Amino acid sequence: MSLDFNVETFRNDFTFKNSDKAIKRFPFPFPEDSYMYSVNMEPHVPGPKGSVFEHTFDVDEHYVAEMRDRAQVLAEDPLRCQSLPHMTLAGWDLLELIMESKARDYPQWFTLTKDGNQWHWINKPLGIDQKFTFMDESTLPYGPMEYITRQTQGDFTLQDQRDETLWVDAGMVTTQADWSLDFNIGMNFHQWHAPVPVAHELGVFDRALKFLMNLQLGAPVRRFNWTMTVDPLLDTSPENYPVWGPSRASLTPETVGNRMHLRVELQTLFRLPRSNAIVFPIRCYLIKFEEIATQPKWARRLHRVIRDIPDELATYKGFLRNKPMMVDYLAQFDDGAPTSPGWWADR
Amino acid sequence: MTKTQFEPSIRSRPVYGELAPRPALAHLLVADGEGGEALADLVAKADAGFLANARIVYVPGANGTDLTDKVRALGAAQFHRSPSYTAAAPRLKKVLADAHMGTQIYLAGTEGLIGQVVAEALAAGLPLSGIQTEHRGSTVRRVQCVHCKGITENVRTDPFQCSHCGLHLFVRDHYSVRLAAFQGVCIDAEDPGVVPQAVERFK
Numbered sequence: 001m002s003l004d005f006n007v008e009t010f011r012n013d014f015t016f017k018n019s020d021k022a023i024k025r026f027p028f029p030f031p032e033d034s035y036m037y038s039v040n041m042e043p044h045v046p047g048p049k050g051s052v053f054e055h056t057f058d059v060d061e062h063y064v065a066e067m068r069d070r071a072q073v074l075a076e077d078p079l080r081c082q083s084l085p086h087m088t089l090a091g092w093d094l095l096e097l098i099m100e101s102k103a104r105d106y107p108q109w110f111t112l113t114k115d116g117n118q119w120h121w122i123n124k125p126l127g128i129d130q131k132f133t134f135m136d137e138s139t140l141p142y143g144p145m146e147y148i149t150r151q152t153q154g155d156f157t158l159q160d161q162r163d164e165t166l167w168v169d170a171g172m173v174t175t176q177a178d179w180s181l182d183f184n185i186g187m188n189f190h191q192w193h194a195p196v197p198v199a200h201e202l203g204v205f206d207r208a209l210k211f212l213m214n215l216q217l218g219a220p221v222r223r224f225n226w227t228m229t230v231d232p233l234l235d236t237s238p239e240n241y242p243v244w245g246p247s248r249a250s251l252t253p254e255t256v257g258n259r260m261h262l263r264v265e266l267q268t269l270f271r272l273p274r275s276n277a278i279v280f281p282i283r284c285y286l287i288k289f290e291e292i293a294t295q296p297k298w299a300r301r302l303h304r305v306i307r308d309i310p311d312e313l314a315t316y317k318g319f320l321r322n323k324p325m326m327v328d329y330l331a332q333f334d335d336g337a338p339t340s341p342g343w344w345a346d347r
Numbered sequence: 348m349t350k351t352q353f354e355p356s357i358r359s360r361p362v363y364g365e366l367a368p369r370p371a372l373a374h375l376l377v378a379d380g381e382g383g384e385a386l387a388d389l390v391a392k393a394d395a396g397f398l399a400n401a402r403i404v405y406v407p408g409a410n411g412t413d414l415t416d417k418v419r420a421l422g423a424a425q426f427h428r429s430p431s432y433t434a435a436a437p438r439l440k441k442v443l444a445d446a447h448m449g450t451q452i453y454l455a456g457t458e459g460l461i462g463q464v465v466a467e468a469l470a471a472g473l474p475l476s477g478i479q480t481e482h483r484g485s486t487v488r489r490v491q492c493v494h495c496k497g498i499t500e501n502v503r504t505d506p507f508q509c510s511h512c513g514l515h516l517f518v519r520d521h522y523s524v525r526l527a528a529f530q531g532v533c534i535d536a537e538d539p540g541v542v543p544q545a546v547e548r549f550k
Contacts, residue, residue: 079496180493186525187359194359195521238493238532242514245536321537 004109005064005125011072016232016286022061023291027052028343029224029264033304035313037199041211044220044268052266055105056220057098057152058283064125066153066175066234073174073235074150079182080237081146083158083170090158090170091145092135093272094279098148123151145170154266154283157181159212161276165189166212175234175284177227177263178241178318197316215278217271225265225282228319228326232261232286251322256329257290260322262302289329295345299333306330351482359522361462363482368393371451374401375442376423377464379432380408381484382456383418389453390421398423404439406432406460409501410485432460439464443471452478459489459500462527469524487549490518491528498528504545506534515542518549 008015018026047053052060073080083091099121103112113120117134128151132139140147149156149172158170165188173181184192189209199205215221229236230247251259266283293299307327314320340346351363366389368374374397378386383405390398402425407413419426429435452468454461461480468478487501497511505518509531516531523530535541 180530182496183491183493183521183523183526183530187523191359191522191524195519238530240494241536242494242533242539245533246539248537 004061006061008062008065010065010069010232010234014231014233016062016065018287018291019061020294023287023294024345025051025060026287026291026345027224027264027266027285028292028295028298028301028345029226029262030301030305031341031343033301033339034308035305037202037204040223041208041221042223044222044270052285053222056101057105057154057281058266059102059106059109059153063153067126067151069234070150070172070174073237077239080174080239081149081172082181082185083143083145084186087145087158087160087170087275087277088137088143090160090272090275090277090279091143093275093277094156094158095144095148096134097270097272097279098152102152126151146172152281154281156282157280158272159189159278159280161213161278163188164213165209166278168192174237176237176282177225177229177265177284178236178238180238182239195316197312198310212269212278215269215271217273220268220270222266222268225267227263227317228322229261229263229286230259230322232288234284234286236263248318248321251325253325253328256322256325257293258288260289260326260329261286262289262292289326293333296333297339297346299330300335300337301339303327303330303334351484351486360520361458361465361480361522361524363461363480366453366455366479366481368397369451369479371449372400373447373450374453375446375450376401376403376453376455377405377435377439377460378403378418378454379406379456379460379484380410380412381414382408382454382460382481383412383414385455385481385483386418386453387421389455390423400424402442403427404429404435404442406430406435406456408457408484409487412484432463436463436467439467440471443468443473446471446473448473450477453481454478455481455483457485457487458482459487459527462489462522462524466525466527485550488518489528490516490531491523491526492516492531494533498526499531502529502531503547503549505548506542506545507531 010016052058099112102110109124111122119132119134121130155173155175157168159166160169167188168184171181193205230251233244264285268281270279272279314323366385376386401423403423404427405418406429415428454464487503489500490502491498492509494514495512499510506515509516514533515535517534519530519532521530
């Protein structure tokens with residue numbers, strides 16, 4: 001495994017970094033030189049070979065380290081994974097979707113063998129060999145959602161669909177951009193998005209909900225979201241804000257390139273077959289500013305996006321206090337040249 | 348509409364109305380403090396058979412408002428006074444668990460009381476469509492500390508100190524129906540010790 005997966009940490013000594021290969025495939029979230037909220041949804045269809053879109057669930061060099069970090073978060077705070085009683089069936093739907101996808105897309109790492117409801121799952125990177133009965137919770141060490149999301153990068157929420165809206169009734173949330181599952185669980189679509197500024201007035205959530213209510217089985221969609229994080233900390237939870245908050249105040253012009261990270265969420269949405277629930281994987285990718293600087297197009301564009309972003313959005317995303325320092329750092333990479341369309345790095 | 352004027356708020360906060368009698372075989376009325384007045388107004392609008400099928404639980408307000416005599420005198424088939432919501436909760440759980448479909452629930456008073464009974468009713472499987480709410484009296488808030496998970500009742504100021512872990516929290520305008528609480532977030536997390544003067548925002 002050592003050739004495939006990094007040995008690295010997302011806390012304390014923060015040894016996380018991206019290889020050259022990981023930088024080149026990074027999902028840079030800005031298709032143009034400015035940013036405003038939009039629904040920006042597209043079909044989640046397989047993308048170019050080697051890209052984060054190649055497979056249904058991207059497994060990259062950070063896989064094993066991220067799963068170790070998740071286990072540590074859960075050991076400290078079990079409330080990060082919760083499922084209301086009616087969501088167990090959706091959990092089985094999710095387990096099936098992930099196991100089938102990974103076994104199909106990464107046969108060198110994952111295998112799934114079925115004999116009726118007797119399933120045999122092998123996860124080589126994490127050293128797991130599990131025989132269990134599909135739909136029988138007593139045959140797994142955790143509930144189905146928790147079991148499979150302890151083995152899958154990204155946060156997950158499960159949405160029940162009833163009363164003309166979606167309800168976030170289950171989730172595994174350890175790599176979040178500052179929102180609390182324990183507080184939000186049980187909320188409907190508009191309730192859990194309530195604190196987001198500006199977007200309600202633009203009608204973004206009304207349109208997004210309408211779109212999602214009609215999401216079809218077998219036709220998943222995806223979009224990007226993004227924020228900024230000081231130090232490669234996956235667990236920027238509100239629960240631990242007093243622990244990580246001071247890092248925002250300790251950035252200097254000398255450390256901003258190494259410590260400031262663009263945090264990108266690749267959000268996908270799948271309708272699930274038995275429960276009619278929707279699963280919402282929120283996959284977090286981190287990249288240091290100095291890693292972005294190796295791609296001239298991205299560094300130029302990021303400078304323009306951050307320089308021009310309204311303070312209200314910078315406040316909500318939590319980087320207003322560091323914005324001048326970020327803009328100063330990025331300015332050295334912006335020679336004023338035009339950038340090519342789309343977000344892919346220039347070859 | 349509700350008699351209380353609220354400042355503009357976000358979409359996770361409940362919207363309160365004005366109680367109106369609906370035909371049903373059973374009515375559950377729960378109020379605290381000034382909410383007792385809303386129950387009196389409700390009963391005044393109801394027809395003759397209403398009280399014979401009505402059960403009232405009344406809790407004096409944390410601000411000292413106690414309308415026990417007035418609410419008892421309404422003449423419901425059952426009347427119970429609890430000294431606090433915490434004391435009333437086991438009884439309400441039992442009543443809600445035993446409630447038949449179609450039971451109408453009328454809640455009046457503070458946001459904390461209304462929210463907690465709504466959460467219990469939903470947990471008992473009763474539909475939101477059978478619950479009416481009317482805000483009266485105090486606008487103090489019930490706030491969950493996002494850090495230690497403890498809930499502080501009757502929060503008047505912003506920021507305030509968590510009654511469980513002692514952190515200084517600002518009251519975020521984000522509301523959980525399940526917890527019947529607003530969210531409290533550490534105000535000096537990025538600059539420890541820098542806590543602004545508390546302002547009385549909720550009365």
